[in-house]
Amino acid sequence: MSDAAPRDFIRQIIHDDLETGKHDTIVTRFPPEPNGYLHVGHVMSICLNFGVAAETGGHTFLRFDDTNPGKEDQEYVNAIESDVRWLGFDWEDRLTHASDYFDGLYAAAEKLVEKGLAYVDSLSAEEIREYRGTLTEPGKDSPYRGRQVEENLDLLRRMRDGEFGDGEHVLRAKIDMSSPNMNLRDPALYRIRHITHQRTGDTWCIYPMYDFAHTLSDAFEAITHSLCTLEFEDHRPLYDWLLDQVRPANRPRQIEFSRLNLAYTITSKRKLGALIDAGVVSGWDDPRMPTIAGMRRRGYSAAALRDFVARAGVTKKDKLIEMGMLENSVRESFGDSAERRMAVLKPLKVVVTNYPEKQIEMMRAMNHPNDANMGTREVPFSRELWIEQDDFMIDAPRKFFRLKPNGEVRLRSAYIIRCDEFVTDSNGTVVELHCTYDPDTRSGTGSSDRKVKGTIHWVSAEHAVDAEVRLYDRLFTEVNPNTADDPNSLLNPNSLESVAAKLEPTLADLAVGEAVQFERLGYFSPDVVDDSASSRVFNRIVTLRDSWAKIEKQAMQGQN
RNA sequence: UGGGGCGUAGCCAAGUGGUAAGGCAACGGGUUUUGAUCCCGUGAUUCGCAGGUUCGAUCCCUGCCGCCCCAGCCA
Numbered sequence A: 001m002s003d004a005a006p007r008d009f010i011r012q013i014i015h016d017d018l019e020t021g022k023h024d025t026i027v028t029r030f031p032p033e034p035n036g037y038l039h040v041g042h043v044m045s046i047c048l049n050f051g052v053a054a055e056t057g058g059h060t061f062l063r064f065d066d067t068n069p070g071k072e073d074q075e076y077v078n079a080i081e082s083d084v085r086w087l088g089f090d091w092e093d094r095l096t097h098a099s100d101y102f103d104g105l106y107a108a109a110e111k112l113v114e115k116g117l118a119y120v121d122s123l124s125a126e127e128i129r130e131y132r133g134t135l136t137e138p139g140k141d142s143p144y145r146g147r148q149v150e151e152n153l154d155l156l157r158r159m160r161d162g163e164f165g166d167g168e169h170v171l172r173a174k175i176d177m178s179s180p181n182m183n184l185r186d187p188a189l190y191r192i193r194h195i196t197h198q199r200t201g202d203t204w205c206i207y208p209m210y211d212f213a214h215t216l217s218d219a220f221e222a223i224t225h226s227l228c229t230l231e232f233e234d235h236r237p238l239y240d241w242l243l244d245q246v247r248p249a250n251r252p253r254q255i256e257f258s259r260l261n262l263a264y265t266i267t268s269k270r271k272l273g274a275l276i277d278a279g280v281v282s283g284w285d286d287p288r289m290p291t292i293a294g295m296r297r298r299g300y301s302a303a304a305l306r307d308f309v310a311r312a313g314v315t316k317k318d319k320l321i322e323m324g325m326l327e328n329s330v331r332e333s334f335g336d337s338a339e340r341r342m343a344v345l346k347p348l349k350v351v352v353t354n355y356p357e358k359q360i361e362m363m364r365a366m367n368h369p370n371d372a373n374m375g376t377r378e379v380p381f382s383r384e385l386w387i388e389q390d391d392f393m394i395d396a397p398r399k400f401f402r403l404k405p406n407g408e409v410r411l412r413s414a415y416i417i418r419c420d421e422f423v424t425d426s427n428g429t430v431v432e433l434h435c436t437y438d439p440d441t442r443s444g445t446g447s448s449d450r451k452v453k454g455t456i457h458w459v460s461a462e463h464a465v466d467a468e469v470r471l472y473d474r475l476f477t478e479v480n481p482n483t484a485d486d487p488n489s490l491l492n493p494n495s496l497e498s499v500a501a502k503l504e505p506t507l508a509d510l511a512v513g514e515a516v517q518f519e520r521l522g523y524f525s526p527d528v529v530d531d532s533a534s535s536r537v538f539n540r541i542v543t544l545r546d547s548w549a550k551i552e553k554q555a556m557q558g559q560n
Numbered sequence B: 001u002g003g004g005g006c007g008u009a010g011c012c013a014a015g016u017g018g019u020a021a022g023g024c025a026a027c028g029g030g031u032u033u034u035g036a037u038c039c040c041g042u043g044a045u046u047c048g049c050a051g052g053u054u055c056g057a058u059c060c061c062u063g064c065c066g067c068c069c070c071a072g073c074c075a
Helices: A007-017 A040-055 A075-086 A098-116 A125-132 A151-162 A211-218 A230-246 A270-277 A291-300 A302-312 A325-337 A504-510 A546-557
Strands: A025-031 A059-064 A095-097 A118-123 A170-173 A188-192 A207-208 A223-229 A254-259 A260-261 A320-322 A339-341 A347-352 A361-366 A376-381 A384-388 A408-411 A418-423 A432-436 A456-459 A467-470 A498-502 A516-518 A522-526 A536-542
Touching: A007 A040, A007 A223, A007 A254, A025 A040, A025 A223, A040 A059, A040 A223, A040 A291, A040 A302, A075 A291, A075 A504, A095 A098, A098 A118, A098 A151, A098 A170, A098 A188, A098 A207, A098 A211, A118 A151, A118 A230, A151 A188, A170 A230, A170 A408, A188 A211, A211 A230, A211 A376, A223 A230, A230 A254, A230 A291, A291 A302, A302 A325, A320 A325, A325 A522, A325 A536, A347 A498, A376 A456, A376 A504, A467 A504, A498 A504
Parallel strands: A025 A059, A059 A095, A223 A254, A260 A320, A339 A516, A347 A432, A467 A536
Antiparallel strands: A118 A170, A170 A188, A188 A207, A347 A384, A361 A376, A384 A456, A408 A418, A418 A432, A467 A498, A516 A522, A522 A536
């Protein structure tokens, strides 16, 4: 799709490093903490990390940053692996965990202590916070900062051996309590946590902090470029300090880029979880969720997601990207490949009064209007049909090209019909149309070549397959619900609409995982979770562009 | 009011000391048995603002303004 995309600043750096011979092979890593589901924001990071390596013949590690047991879970590692694989990336045998390096990490910690660059602090968490100072005031040295190497080493080993309770001590780097960079005010390196780790069990009761574990894990894996988001920019001096002091064999370089935020959606794991807890969505894979699992269930293709982030680009500027951009990528990914079908979402009965009572004709319909190679299928036509309620109006505006009293319209792949009369119920709602068809206008073979302005879709009532079809809209009413304290107060009450639809017969056996276009309505796919052969459930992946809807909307606004 | 980043069209985004690519959206028009697709066309006298250097500045310098991030024993 966007192949000729210009090099972004990170690819430029990598290109230069290859050119100058600084590196022969590029090694990157995607390092999620397995404490939640991956979302659109992660797609950017995944595509960047796996992308730059693949483009240069390098390779990428999928590394689980599992340094905080208790918050992490195997459910999440399974989900993350399947999401990354589904997106189209392969880590081959490079699936690692920060916990794989606990021994090496601990050895590095002792080394820092021996060099007098780390000490055991026995202040409480609260005291440490007080000693740290504020953004505008420098911090103060802890009274334990002057402990001798021997004592520190002894304490650290006893921490490791389980002699102390949680929070009694912490290992800190000895850097600079008055640094304007908070990350350099003697950051914690190890804390005590008597908790069973999902992989290392009870082997350890001290666990390394992010900065320490992440920097050294990068080095141990010989990562050349450690790509992360902007909020870690302030951590880079610490990252480099650690590399300077520990002097591992490899020296990775951290480079930061901006996160990708999507308009009208949230990506905070906590807030996403709150949606589930409040019951507004059914789970992490609800088709309205911005999680990879949700988007996949909704029917988005991996190619669409990859294209989307490629178009968004890699920069350092904060992004809040419009939904339309994503939807465009999704539509484009199906436009040429999805077969066309007919389905009626909100059915209105049409009786073709001059069509013989028991007659059925098989109409030949193209699977794709722009590609004859995709073949044709047969669709039954009979006296009683379903059409879309929106395709009929009693008092239609001039520009309404669909059915109206005494008006004509073409039934796609079939005949031209004329609306002779409409039947209403006691509320005045139109419940049935009586029409007549023109036998000379049969699609493809008709002897008449007359044209009508509008073409609508339809399904034979007798042959229709019943299905539940779920229509989705944005979850929130605010452009940037991320910044709201309680996004749940900004919910769009109409984010999900379920309709009892009528499908053309071929749709009875459309396989799960397949996407088709319901003509004039959008792209749809069976729901992986709720669909079954006996009761079909479809999701609308995305609508088609709809210029009529736009005209209507403008007309409405004009009246107000 | 400390430190670190970022500011090019409604949303993304190239670009460079020599006169502002592209995509999405929007708006016109053409084709069309999907108001889809496709095709064609329309946008910045201007690059956050103000000064300065220069023959010439979005690009270099100075000042200002705005937005984001940092005070976890989270990542």
